[in-house]
Amino acid sequence: xxxNREIVADxxxxxxxxxxxxxxxxxxxxxxxxxxxLGPNGAGKSTTVTMLTTLGLPTDGHATVGGYDIVLQAAQxxxxxxxxxxxxxxxxxxxxxxxxxxxxxxxxxxKRDATQRAKDLLEIVGLSQFTERRVGKYSGxxxxxxxxxxxxxxxxxILFLDEPTTGLDPASRRDIWAEVRRLNREYDMTIFLxxxxxxxxxxxxxxxxxxxKGKVAVEGxxxxxxxxxxxxxxxxxxxxxETAERAKTLLADMFDKAQVDRRIVRLYRQNAAQVVPAVVxxxxxxxxxxxxxxxxxxxxxxxxxxxxxxxxxxxxxxxETEATPA
Amino acid sequence: MxxxxxxxxxxxxxxxxxxxxxxxxxxxxxAKRTLVTNFRDPAAIVPxxxxxxxxxxxxxxTLSGAANFFLPGQSYLGxxxxxxxxxxxxxxxxxxxxxxxxxxxxxYFDKLMLTPVSRAAIVLGPMIAGAMLLAIQTVLxxxxxxxxxxxxxxxxxxVLSVLVFSVFIGxxxxxxxxxxxxxxxxAAATGGASFLFFPxxxxxxxxxxxxxxxxxxxxxxxxxxxxxxxxLRHLRPAYPHPPPLTATPPPKTKRGAPCQRxxxxxxxxxxxxxxxxxxxxxxxxxxxxxxxxxxxxRGGKFRVVARPHRPIAATPGQ
Numbered sequence: 001x002x003x004n005r006e007i008v009a010d011x012x013x014x015x016x017x018x019x020x021x022x023x024x025x026x027x028x029x030x031x032x033x034x035x036x037x038l039g040p041n042g043a044g045k046s047t048t049v050t051m052l053t054t055l056g057l058p059t060d061g062h063a064t065v066g067g068y069d070i071v072l073q074a075a076q077x078x079x080x081x082x083x084x085x086x087x088x089x090x091x092x093x094x095x096x097x098x099x100x101x102x103x104x105x106x107x108x109x110x111k112r113d114a115t116q117r118a119k120d121l122l123e124i125v126g127l128s129q130f131t132e133r134r135v136g137k138y139s140g141x142x143x144x145x146x147x148x149x150x151x152x153x154x155x156x157x158i159l160f161l162d163e164p165t166t167g168l169d170p171a172s173r174r175d176i177w178a179e180v181r182r183l184n185r186e187y188d189m190t191i192f193l194x195x196x197x198x199x200x201x202x203x204x205x206x207x208x209x210x211x212x213k214g215k216v217a218v219e220g221x222x223x224x225x226x227x228x229x230x231x232x233x234x235x236x237x238x239x240x241x242e243t244a245e246r247a248k249t250l251l252a253d254m255f256d257k258a259q260v261d262r263r264i265v266r267l268y269r270q271n272a273a274q275v276v277p278a279v280v281x282x283x284x285x286x287x288x289x290x291x292x293x294x295x296x297x298x299x300x301x302x303x304x305x306x307x308x309x310x311x312x313x314x315x316x317x318x319x320e321t322e323a324t325p326a
Numbered sequence: 327m328x329x330x331x332x333x334x335x336x337x338x339x340x341x342x343x344x345x346x347x348x349x350x351x352x353x354x355x356x357a358k359r360t361l362v363t364n365f366r367d368p369a370a371i372v373p374x375x376x377x378x379x380x381x382x383x384x385x386x387x388t389l390s391g392a393a394n395f396f397l398p399g400q401s402y403l404g405x406x407x408x409x410x411x412x413x414x415x416x417x418x419x420x421x422x423x424x425x426x427x428x429x430x431x432x433x434y435f436d437k438l439m440l441t442p443v444s445r446a447a448i449v450l451g452p453m454i455a456g457a458m459l460l461a462i463q464t465v466l467x468x469x470x471x472x473x474x475x476x477x478x479x480x481x482x483x484x485v486l487s488v489l490v491f492s493v494f495i496g497x498x499x500x501x502x503x504x505x506x507x508x509x510x511x512x513a514a515a516t517g518g519a520s521f522l523f524f525p526x527x528x529x530x531x532x533x534x535x536x537x538x539x540x541x542x543x544x545x546x547x548x549x550x551x552x553x554x555x556x557x558l559r560h561l562r563p564a565y566p567h568p569p570p571l572t573a574t575p576p577p578k579t580k581r582g583a584p585c586q587r588x589x590x591x592x593x594x595x596x597x598x599x600x601x602x603x604x605x606x607x608x609x610x611x612x613x614x615x616x617x618x619x620x621x622x623x624r625g626g627k628f629r630v631v632a633r634p635h636r637p638i639a640a641t642p643g644q
Contacts, residue, residue, distance in 0.1 A: 055436055078442045089433030093363045102359060106441040108346045150437060 004067035005031040005080075005157045005190040007052065012061035014047050021047040023214030024061070029192060029207075034184050036205030036222070037194040043211040045194040046086055049162045052192070053083045066158055079107070082156030086163045086194075088147045092136030096127055096146050099135065100153060107154035114153075121149040125179075141172035148179065158190045159183060165200060173200075180204055199297070202226070210307060218307045226297075232272035234279060236265045237291040247288055251279055263291075352443050356451025357458070360425045364459060370424045374417035375463050379470060382410040386474065404478070407471045411464055411488060413524070415496035418460030420520030423503025425452040427516045430507065449508070453500050460496040464489050499523070 007029040014022040022044040029035040037045050050056040052065055054074040062069065068076040090099060100118035101111075109117060122128045125145040135143065144164065151159060161180065165173040181204065183189045195201055201208045202222045209219040218225065226232075234255075238244045244260045248267075252258040254275050255267040269275070273295055283290055347355075364371055385406045426449070429435040438448050468476075468485055478484045506519040 053440060055439055075442050078440055081440075083440050085433065085436060087433045087436075089435070089437040091363060091429065091432055091434045093366050094359075098359075098362075102355060103437065103441065105347060105355060106352065106438070106443040108442070154441075 003031070005188070006067065007035070007063070007065050007158065007190065007192055009048070009052070009063040010061055012048065012051060012063055013059045014044070014051060014056065015059040020214050022051070022058075025211075025214070025216055027209055027216060027219060029190060031190055032184070032188040033206045034180070034191045034193060034204050036201035036208035037192065037211060038196070038198065038201050038208050039194075039211030040196065044214040045211055046162055048211075049083075049085070049160050049192070049194060053081060053085075053160050054078055079154065080156055081158045081160060082151035082154065083160045084147050084151040084162065084164055086166065088143050090135045090143060090147060090150070093134060095131060095134055096122060096138075096149075097131040099146070100149060103150050104153040109153075117153060121152060124152075125149045141168055141175075144168060144172065144176065148176070152183075155187075156189070158192070161191065161193045163194055163196065166196065177203055202297075212307075232268070232270065233296045234267045234272045234276060235294045235296060236267070236279070236283070237293070238263050238265065239289065239291065243288060246286075247283060247290075250282055250286060250288070254278060346442060349444050349447060352447035353450045353454065356438075356443075356447055357454040360422075360452045360455035361458065364421060364425065364455065370421050371418075371459055371463070374414060374420070375466065377417065378410050378414035378463070378467055381413065382406065382467065382470065382474075385409075401475070401477070403471060403474055403476050407468070407476060408488070410467055410471075411492050412495065414463050414467055415460045415492040416499050416523045417520060418463050419456060419496040419499035420503045420516070421459050422452040422456035422500040423505075423507040423516045423520065424513070425455070426504055427507040427511065427513045430511045431513060449504055453497060453504060456500050457493050457497050461489060461493050464492045 007027075009025055009027050012022055012025045013020060025044070025048055027035075037048065039045050047056070051058045052063055052070055054070055054077050057071060062071075064070065065077045066080045068080070070077055097115075097118050100121055101114045104114035104117045105111060119128075122131060125148060127142060127146060127149075130138070130142065135146065138146065148161075148164070151161075159180075164180070165176050168176065177200070180191060180193070184191050191204075193201070193204060205222060207220060208222050208225065210217045210225075236244075236247060236251075238247055241260070241263050244263045244265050248258050248260050248265045251265065251267055255269040255272075257268040259266050267279070276293070276295060280290075280293070386403050389402060389406070426435065429438070435448075439445075468489070480487075503516055503520055507516045510516065
């Protein structure tokens with residue numbers, strides 16, 4: 001088996017009529033890397049995943065997954081790639097054990113191996129006690145976990161996760177993150193992850209690409225991109241406006257910009273988290289009591305503003321452009 | 327889900343890089359899955375069965391009296407059962423299309439497409455499951471008809487061949503519904519396509535014959551007249567047809583030797599095919615009806631005569 005677990009896209013284009021859903025996307029994901037694909041709805045993330053996972057043909061351009069061409073060697077790509085799509089593809093009438101066993105058998109496992117594999121995976125995703133329940137009765141988080149298990153039946157070397165945590169509660173989201181990290185760490189799986197959440201990409205990805213209108217707007221390590229952004233802010237809430245003004249004078253020299261918004265002092269700078277201890281120390285020294293202190297990260301909107309010159313809401317394309325073609 | 331991030335040996339077995347399942351097994355497994363889901367959620371099966379049985383009961387009880395006019399001495403049940411069977415097999419054919427469109431809507435179709443399974447198996451599995459379900463439906467309908475007093479002259483072989491034909495017709499129509507499902511991905515469009523057949527039944531000789539020649543429909547001929555008659559009439563055109571407007575029953579026939587029966591079966595298969603083609607609505611039924619109306623059908627009295635085999639002048643009251 002080839003040890004190549006790279007994903008390489010070269011000027012991929014997907015055109016629907018006059019509309020270029022994906023408009024010349026190029027990138028390279030190294031073996032064993034977690035690569036985040038960020039962007040608003042309609043940016044072309046899912047369409048890119050659809051092409052890379054052989055569910056849709058590119059209009060133009062080339063891409064290889066694990067060294068196999070996504071058009072000419074689609075069967076090989078399917079064997080080494082595990083895919084969990086944005087829309088969970090589970091038949092609600094069936095039971096989790098049946099779904100996993102069928103999927104494993106379709107990948108060539110014998111019935112006995114497939115059953116064992118299904119049991120192992122249900123154990124991993126914590127659904128062992130629900131095997132006799134129809135999937136239609138599962139909660140959103142359980143379905144998402146089962147969907148992830150479905151993507152892992154054939155021990156893929158490359159995993160595609162299309163918005164794996166959209167619609168999940170914070171606890172389920174953290175579980176998925178932990179599992180993604182573990183798969184990457186223990187099996188050196190290459191993971192291609194799309195998300196709308198900057199936080200998620202920041203948490204998981206070694207590198208990210210930000211998509212806008214079918215193009216890659218910027219690519220790099222999350223920390224580097226954020227460092228380029230600046231504009232993290234420390235927000236200190238004080239007893240009253242007067243104290244806030246005092247605090248502002250006291251702290252202004254550590255920040256690029258400081259302003260008072262009623263009784264809240266907002267202080268802006270890059271890597272604001274690093275100066276939080278200093279802020280607390282100075283306030284304590286002057287016996288100024290803070291009611292609360294929060295640190296605000298740049299949002300995807302800020303990143304967008306920086307690299308595309310428009311806000312996220314302006315960039316949001318109609319939802320149907322994100323839909324995967326049948 | 328505390329266990330999610332716990333280490334479990336994911337790679338205990340060798341990666342299934344080049345292993346694959348034989349095509350037959352893939353198809354059988356997907357067919358089995360379609361059967362299981364359809365039995366768990368029988369919304370696609372039950373209505374078509376109920377409608378078919380409803381029409382069988384209603385038509386046979388309301389029209390059998392009137393049928394004395396054009397089927398003297400014969401049972402209207404034998405005449406109407408084929409319609410019930412055909413309509414059931416055509417509506418049963420939609421099972422395959424409905425199953426596929428359901429998978430597409432639920433995203434499970436993509437899951438299948440992401441495996442190295444044969445693309446043909448993904449489509450054939452539901453079609454085979456649909457064929458099995460419609461065979462079961464047909465058996466139920468024939469069983470009901472037998473309980474209601476149907477006496478097929480051709481015996482068990484005739485009934486079985488009707489079953490086989492209904493499955494063939496159903497499967498070919500299933501191809502249409504599956505095509506619609508794959509093309510549109512819409513349950514509404516697939517369901518609509520499945521009902522396309524229903525209004526067309528009224529353009530054909532399904533309720534009353536447009537000629538009194540019973541061999542206008544292969545199935546009906548086999549059920550009503552028996553194999554010998556089918557053979558004789560097509561091998562020897564001069565063989566007399568059952569008189570249309572008299573009460574004389576069709577000649578009693580004995581069962582032929584096995585080889586004769588075999589030949590009769592082949593002939594009826596061929597006839598069924600040609601009749602099926604002829605009965606398509608493209609060849610408009612009113613034209614056919616006009617052509618076979620007797621010259622004496624003036625003066626308000628409707629009279630219908632048998633269509634001759636060769637295109638010679640029709641002789642009323644043959």
